[in-house]
Amino acid sequence: MDRTDRPRRLRRDGLRELVSETDLKPSDLIAPLFVDATATERVPIESMPGHERVPISETVARVEEVVDAGVETVILFGIPASKDPEGTRAWADDGVIQRATRAITAETDATVVTDLCLCEYTDHGHCGVLEDEAESDPTMTVANDETLDLLRKVAVSHAEAGADVVAPSGMIDGMVGAIRDALDDAGFDDVPVMSYAVKYASAFYGPFRDAADGAPAFGDRRHYQMDPANRREARREATLDVEEGADVLMVKPALPYLDVIRDVSEGFDRPVAAYNVSGEYAMIHAAAEKGWLELEDVALESLLSIKRAGADLIVTYFAESVADRLSTGR
Numbered sequence: 001m002d003r004t005d006r007p008r009r010l011r012r013d014g015l016r017e018l019v020s021e022t023d024l025k026p027s028d029l030i031a032p033l034f035v036d037a038t039a040t041e042r043v044p045i046e047s048m049p050g051h052e053r054v055p056i057s058e059t060v061a062r063v064e065e066v067v068d069a070g071v072e073t074v075i076l077f078g079i080p081a082s083k084d085p086e087g088t089r090a091w092a093d094d095g096v097i098q099r100a101t102r103a104i105t106a107e108t109d110a111t112v113v114t115d116l117c118l119c120e121y122t123d124h125g126h127c128g129v130l131e132d133e134a135e136s137d138p139t140m141t142v143a144n145d146e147t148l149d150l151l152r153k154v155a156v157s158h159a160e161a162g163a164d165v166v167a168p169s170g171m172i173d174g175m176v177g178a179i180r181d182a183l184d185d186a187g188f189d190d191v192p193v194m195s196y197a198v199k200y201a202s203a204f205y206g207p208f209r210d211a212a213d214g215a216p217a218f219g220d221r222r223h224y225q226m227d228p229a230n231r232r233e234a235r236r237e238a239t240l241d242v243e244e245g246a247d248v249l250m251v252k253p254a255l256p257y258l259d260v261i262r263d264v265s266e267g268f269d270r271p272v273a274a275y276n277v278s279g280e281y282a283m284i285h286a287a288a289e290k291g292w293l294e295l296e297d298v299a300l301e302s303l304l305s306i307k308r309a310g311a312d313l314i315v316t317y318f319a320e321s322v323a324d325r326l327s328t329g330r
Helices: 056-068 096-107 144-161 175-185 203-212 232-244 255-267 278-289 295-309 319-328
Strands: 029-036 052-055 073-079 111-116 165-168 194-199 248-252 272-276 313-316
Touching: 029 056, 029 096, 029 319, 052 056, 056 096, 056 319, 073 096, 096 111, 096 144, 111 144, 144 165, 144 175, 165 175, 175 194, 175 232, 194 232, 194 255, 203 278, 232 248, 232 255, 248 255, 255 272, 255 295, 272 295, 278 295, 295 313, 295 319, 313 319
Parallel strands: 029 052, 029 073, 029 313, 073 111, 111 165, 165 194, 194 248, 248 272, 272 313
Antiparallel strands: none
16 A cells, blocks of 8 residues: 555544534524414423423523523524414514514524514415415415515514514515515615525425424425425526525525535525424434434534535524534533
């Protein structure tokens, strides 16, 4: 063997860390929080061990726990007190996200991202206004342009409440442009849009839909979320969002779509976020509970792989535990 070619020379402790190619930091992580307007105490989420639905009164305390772990940013999902066909509680001044955002921004230093979708607020569980006959005709679901009008209202209401970033997640055509225009017209031209630019109709969302009470009452979301078979389409979606003014591009899910994260990272001069979704989190926990995997090691390796693929930011339910490990070195 050629003695000048010995990669193991750099794998000793001390040197190994010096030449590490991927750097994962607590500041790269965004912690999801579920705020429940119907709850009076924290409610554990059975399919997502370690996570809870949090009442509005507990939101600040919950965010302080996240910040203490070293995570600087949270993304808020709301469970409203009531639902209707248009999801009107999504833009109500006294809505669950609006109240939680005001409290968090007034009492903590956390950066607040607000998820901007209607599925948790509509009584049918879809991400916008339904087309006529949608319940009886599986080829029809969300009316695109009518939904844009509602998303404009939601975005402005979140900005008025103090959101640092708004994150539209419905995969509605033209949503970034509509939201950008609405924010600018309302005087919030400094509020960034983190678009779920590439969001697949994935089977990995199950635990989230339980947590946020946002499962569709009929049908599914394949008519507005992307086909998992499509890779080139991701570039098209991201291109449109950049042209409409997106500041950050999100890919969701993360682990099954590392190739797409790489494509978006290399193809666009925008920060790339990846959503390490509830199903990814739950399956690692389930395997760890069986004793088949070591939970903390696999969680860290998973997030490193997402960062290595090209993500600048990672939304993950492992945010607190991994941030604590990174900060303490344990």
